[in-house]
Amino acid sequence: MKVTRIAYSTALNPGKYAVLQEQARRLGRVRGEVWQRYGSIGGVGSGLRHRQVRDQWLAEDTPVSFGVLANAWKETVRDAMGDITANREAAKVQVRRAIVRRTDDPVQRKRMFDALEADRWADDPFLARQMRRHWKRGRNRTHDQIVVRADNYNNAVDGRGRLWLVVPGLEPRKMVRIPLSTTVAPTGTLRLILRGGRVEVHYQIDAAHLPSSRRSCGEATVGVDKGYTEALTDSDGEPHGERLGELLTSESDRLKERNRRRAKLRSIANTAAARGNHAKAQRIKVNNLGTAKRDRQATRHRARVRTEIFTAVHEVIDKAATIVAEDLTKRFTARKKLGKNINRRLAAWTKGVTAEALKNVSERRGSALVPVNAAYTSQTCHRCGRFGRRSGDRFYCTACGVVWQADVNAAINILHRLGDPDIALHTPHQRVKQILQDRADRHRTRLPVQDSSPATTARRRAKHPNRSTMSN
Numbered sequence: 001m002k003v004t005r006i007a008y009s010t011a012l013n014p015g016k017y018a019v020l021q022e023q024a025r026r027l028g029r030v031r032g033e034v035w036q037r038y039g040s041i042g043g044v045g046s047g048l049r050h051r052q053v054r055d056q057w058l059a060e061d062t063p064v065s066f067g068v069l070a071n072a073w074k075e076t077v078r079d080a081m082g083d084i085t086a087n088r089e090a091a092k093v094q095v096r097r098a099i100v101r102r103t104d105d106p107v108q109r110k111r112m113f114d115a116l117e118a119d120r121w122a123d124d125p126f127l128a129r130q131m132r133r134h135w136k137r138g139r140n141r142t143h144d145q146i147v148v149r150a151d152n153y154n155n156a157v158d159g160r161g162r163l164w165l166v167v168p169g170l171e172p173r174k175m176v177r178i179p180l181s182t183t184v185a186p187t188g189t190l191r192l193i194l195r196g197g198r199v200e201v202h203y204q205i206d207a208a209h210l211p212s213s214r215r216s217c218g219e220a221t222v223g224v225d226k227g228y229t230e231a232l233t234d235s236d237g238e239p240h241g242e243r244l245g246e247l248l249t250s251e252s253d254r255l256k257e258r259n260r261r262r263a264k265l266r267s268i269a270n271t272a273a274a275r276g277n278h279a280k281a282q283r284i285k286v287n288n289l290g291t292a293k294r295d296r297q298a299t300r301h302r303a304r305v306r307t308e309i310f311t312a313v314h315e316v317i318d319k320a321a322t323i324v325a326e327d328l329t330k331r332f333t334a335r336k337k338l339g340k341n342i343n344r345r346l347a348a349w350t351k352g353v354t355a356e357a358l359k360n361v362s363e364r365r366g367s368a369l370v371p372v373n374a375a376y377t378s379q380t381c382h383r384c385g386r387f388g389r390r391s392g393d394r395f396y397c398t399a400c401g402v403v404w405q406a407d408v409n410a411a412i413n414i415l416h417r418l419g420d421p422d423i424a425l426h427t428p429h430q431r432v433k434q435i436l437q438d439r440a441d442r443h444r445t446r447l448p449v450q451d452s453s454p455a456t457t458a459r460r461r462a463k464h465p466n467r468s469t470m471s472n
C-alpha cells in the first residue's frame with residue numbers, strides 16, 4: 001500500500017515562488033488543452049492512450065508554444081490524462097448499472113462489461129449512448145501544480161544540514177532550489193502544490209517501510225557516541241548500526257572511481273570537440289555523462305544509510321528512557337572546508353542524519369534526548385579523567401595503563417557529562433580543557449604512587465569487566 005507524504009518549503013524566497021507559480025500557470029493551460037481535446041467523447045472516441053496523445057503533440061512541437069520544458073509538459077499531459085481516466089471510470093459505474101438493467105443474459109452482460117472495461121464502447125450503440133449520458137464533460141481546475149518525475153529533480157544537503165529540493169524551472173538548466181523544512185528527502189514522482197507562498201511537496205512511499213507500531217522506550221539512562229564504523233556506540237559498550245562504515249566506505253570508493261571515469265570521458269569528449277568531431281562529443285555527453293542514473297544511485301544510497309542509522313537509534317531507545325548525546329546540531333563543519341573530500345562530506349551528512357534520527361525517534365517513542373557538551377570526551381579516560389591518546393578505535397590511558405575501546409570510552413564520558421557540576425552545554429572548549437586538567441592534577445596529588453602499577457591496574461580492570469573491551 002502506498003501512503004502520501006508531504007514535505008513543506010521553508011523561507012522560500014518570493015522570486016523563486018513566482019517562477020514556480022508561472023510554471024504552474026502555464027502547465028495549467030496544458031491541462032486545459034488536454035481536457036479540451038480528450039476530456040469527452042467528442043475528443044477521445046475510445047481507447048486512445050496517453051502515449052499516442054503525447055506523440056501526436058510532440059510532433060506538433062507543443063511544449064514550445066506553451067512556454068514550458070518538454071519534461072514538465074510530458075508529465076502534465078500524463079497527469080491530466082490520468083484525471084480524465086478517473087473521470088471516465090466514474091461514469092462507467094453508472095453504465096454498468098444500466099447494463100444490468102438492460103439484460104439478464106450472462107453472455108450479453110459479459111460482452112458489454114468487457115467492451116466497457118477495454119474502452120471499446122464507442123462501437124456499441126447502447127454503450128456509446130450510455131457513456132455519452134453519464135460521462136459529463138469535465139474541465140481542468142488545476143493551475144497550481146507541477147508534476148516532477150523522479151529523475152528530473154535532486155535533493156541536496158547544505159553545510160548546515162538543511163535539505164534542498166532542486167527542480168527544473170522554466171528554462172533548460174535553470175533549476176529552482178527549494179529549501180525544505182524536513183530532512184527526509186522526498187522520493188519518486190513529486191507533485192508540487194503552490195499555496196500561499198509555500199510549496200507543498202507531495203510524494204508517495206511504500207507503507208511497508210513505516211514502523212508498524214509505536215514501541216515505547218526503555219528505562220535506562222544511556223550515553224551514546226556517534227561514529228563512522230558504527231552509527232552509535234552506547235555507554236554499556238554495545239555498538240548499533242554496525243554496517244554504517246561499510247556502507248559509507250563502499251559508497252566513497254564507488255564515487256571516487258566513478259568521478260575518475262567521468263573525468264576521463266569528459267576529456268575524451270573535449271578532445272573530440274576540439275578536433276571538430278562534435279557528434280562524438282555530444283554522444284559521450286548524452287550517453288555517458290548524464291545525471292539520471294547518478295542521482296538515482298545517490299538517492300538509493302542515502303535511503304540505505306538512513307535506514308541503518310534510524311535502526312541504530314531505535315535499538316538504543318529500546319533500552320533508554322534518557323539518551324545523553326553530543327549536541328549534533330552544533331558545529332557542523334562548513335561546506336567549503338570539506339571541499340571535494342568525499343569521506344568528510346559523507347561523514348558530515350551522516351552526522352546530520354544521526355541528529356535527526358535521535359530527535360525524531362525520541363519524540364515518537366517518548367524518551368528524553370539530553371544534549372551535553374562533548375568537548376574532550378573522546379580524549380580523556382572515563383575512569384581517571386586524565387588525557388590519553390586515541391589511535392584508531394583504541395584509547396590508551398597511560399595513567400591507568402589500560403586500553404579502552406575508544407567509542408565506548410567516549411560514550412561513558414558523555415553519560416558522565418549529564419549532571420557534571422562544572423561543564424555545562426555551552427561551556428567553551430578552552431574552559432572545559434582547563435577544568436579537566438585541574439581535576440586530573442587534584443586527582444594525581446591524592447593518588448598513591450603505585451596506582452599505575454600493573455597489579456592495581458589488573459585489580460581495577462577486574463572490577464569493571466564490561467567497560468574494558470580491550471587491554472594491553
Ligand SMILES: [Zn+2]
Nearest residue numbers: 381384397400
Ligand atoms: Zn585513566
